[in-house]
Amino acid sequence: MRLGHDHARVRVPATSANLGPGFDALGLALALHDDLDVRALGSPDVVVEVTGEGAGEVPLGEDHLVVRALRLALDHVGAPQTGLHLTCVNRIPHGRGLGSSAAAAVGGVLLARALLAEPEALDDDAVLAIACALEGHPDNAAPAILGGATIAWLEADDADPTAVRPRAVRLAVHADIEPVVIVPGSRLATKAARGVLPATVPHTDAAAQAGRAALLVEALGRRPDLLFPATVDRLHQGYRRAVMPDSLALVDALRARGVAAVVSGAGPTVLALARRTDDGRTDADEAIAAAFGGQMGGWRVLRPGVDLDGARAWQVG
Template sequence: MRLGSDHVRVRVPATSANLGPGFDALGLALAHFDTVEVRALGNPDVTVEVFGEGATELPTGEDHLIVRAIRATLDDVGAPQVGLHLICHNTIPHGRGMGSSAAAVVAGILAVRMLIGDPEALSNTAAFRIASAFEGHPDNAAPAILGGATIAWTSPDGPHATALPVHADVVPVVLVPSVRCATKTARGVLPATVPHADAAFNAGRAALLVQALCHRPELLFDATVDRLHQEYRSAVMPTTLELVRALRAAGQAAVVSGAGPSVLVLERASDGDAAARVRAELLGAPGPDGMTESGWQVLMPGIAADGALAERL
């Protein structure tokens, strides 16, 4: 496979996985984006410039996650390895359960889609497969690529996903704490087995959640109850679970966003300011930057209906 371009740009949305009961299956793309420009060089040099989130922390060479994803994808499609110059503008918070690592992986994969001579040679199925090799599961990669709400699953021939049409009344709000929690830590406290009754309960609520997201937003509160993972994680993110419980006690469809510690609230536009008043009572009024008196940042990103966008420059 030859290269067809040497300069591309990819914009990738933040994502929230699980959405409560849909553990490792359901996800939602949020209109809060990272953008990366990728140049293919005629020499072997690799340079990564990072602005915004992670600017002083992330690797600036071959170890950067986007570079690693580009390398793996070039190999996958049989394209030659090249030198790289990346310029990354990051807004997705790191270590907060908003899919920052999946966004980086998807950015690398879709950059290669635009770099190669035949973009159609890198299908979404192949993209999910490569992303899952990095992430371990496709629940964040699916909404990052497809946009909107998604269901991801793995079959003998690899990971797959399908998009869901989200009802216009559904409004995602993300409450971001100042602290981080690594996905490995959050998954490490989950038990190897769960009671059959809890598994059956979650199967029903996950099915109900699909109906609530697509057609019946008034069911979101009941549809977001979880028994598989959230309470088990309270040991490593107690403040997050306290906020989830408080919001739910006030009638809000609040869940842990991905592996946490952010909180996702699936509000309804038809409820007006009711949800905002609940948030203000619990967290204090947000300032111009969305930061509340209690140290939680309120993000109201909307839903990224189209997912990641890649273009040749």
């Protein structure tokens, strides 16, 4: 496999995983994007420039997640490695449960695909597998790749029965659904959020969760009027209250006002699956304003919309 291009760009969306009951399975792509640009160099140098989210914090060399993903993808297809000049314009908040790591991993793999003379060597299944090898669970990577809402799962690998591979399918998203993202000033590491989860849960909770997750698929695609009951969670959010008390208090306050509010991914961002109103607002706006009482305390409210296309890469020049 050889490189056919020396300059590529990708735009990759933020994502919200779980959506309440769809723990480690459901995800939604949001129209809030990181823009990545890479040039292959004739030297072995690696230069990384970052503006926006993560600037001054993330590694600026081989350890940068986009660089690692790009190199892993090139190795996967047997393409030669090269020096790199990577520019990242980051808009996805880091450490907030909005899929910034998945966006970086997916973005790096898609940059590699755009550099290849035969990009079909990295199909979407391969992109998902490589991204998950770096980032972990597929519930964020899948919507970043496919756009819209997705269901992701792991299944036995046909080539190696002892291994598993990630799979994903895309779901319809009703045109009336308008995600509202409420981002706190504080961060929370995914490891910390997962560390408080129990090894087992009551059978009654698991059974209830299965029903709500199934209902959420219907609510997302055809019945947004069912979003409130469809987003009831009994597997993870309650256990995480100790590490994100403000986020769960906000979820409680919004749900008390009839808003389909959940923790976004591992948190601490809160996602409201709202619906558009005739005046261009959403049915969650008044509840959000009431919950904060005019004092945002470092929280930001974003209305990014749903990204229906997923990440997109192209050659430059």
